[in-house]
Amino acid sequence: MSSTFDLSEYSVPQRDRLAFIELLLYFMGELRRSDIVSRFGIQSAAATRDLAIYKKLAPSNIDYNTKQKNYVLGQAFKPLFQFSSERVLSWISKSFGDGEPTQLNPWLATDIPARLTQPAIDTLSVVTRAIHQRSILAIHYHSLSSGLTEREIVPFALIDNGQRWHVRAYDRHHQDFRDFVITRIQHPQVRKDSIIQPHELSEQDTQWTRIVELDLVPHPNRPRPEITELDYGMIDGHLRVRLRASSVGYILRCWNVDCSADHHLNDPAIRLWLSDPLTLYGVKSAVLAPGYVPPTSQTRRV
Structure with a gap:
């Protein structure tokens, strides 16, 4: 939180609502009073008071668009709260964590590796x-x-x-x-x-709109396939997933899935095999999938 502003006089629920106002302004560029009402289940009058408080604290952060009848990002915006990229992306993708960015103690001891890269x-x-x-x-x-x-x-x-x-x-x-x-x-x-x-x-993005159905099975060259079935919650030895074509290659590489036709990749970290590599035909991102070779390339290689 910026040292320029003192929010200690406000209650925690009110600070959460102020943080929510800032999130919408900063990352969506706009908000309506109804956004606050529906998110926190408060009356319109209370949401109006929150907006007035936020504008008092940071008048350059928020403007009112009379034409669209909503609040928009101010030209000289400077955040009241210091949000991390990780938290914002969690809020955007999973719809939680939109309150005040305080440091909370975990319920249980955990060890989660940090990402090596975070967007500014x-x-x-x-x-x-x-x-x-x-x-x-x-x-x-x-x-x-x-x-x-x-x-x-x-x-x-x-x-x-x-x-x-x-x-x-x-x-x-x-x-x-x-x-x-x-x-x-x-x-x-x-x-x-x-x-x-x-x-x-x-x-119009055919790679985005195309959904690819994948059948993942325990790697035939690895011991104890029953453990792989347990680890991945397989049913009858199969894990069936549906992914966008635009992301398939990235995800198969992240999951260490052998996508070669003859499951020849010899790496103990690879425990899954794509049972039918032909499902990746026409998928542009498939070039990133471990071991995948397009059918035409396979023919030329033979």
């Missing part, structure tokens, strides 16, 4: 606002193949690949739908003066 909170907030407001995002992007370039993208979803966060978007530079690693984005700016074209909408 300022970058994340601009990306989420662009997604929520269905706007164009102008960015400087660091690519392994192209280096630093300026792009205009049309973002519509966040993706957690198990190791880092991406944003799924239409790339106007390559005229295709792609994943952008959020930590590689710099100087993002929401562009509301540019119109999104029909072919740039998420429903």
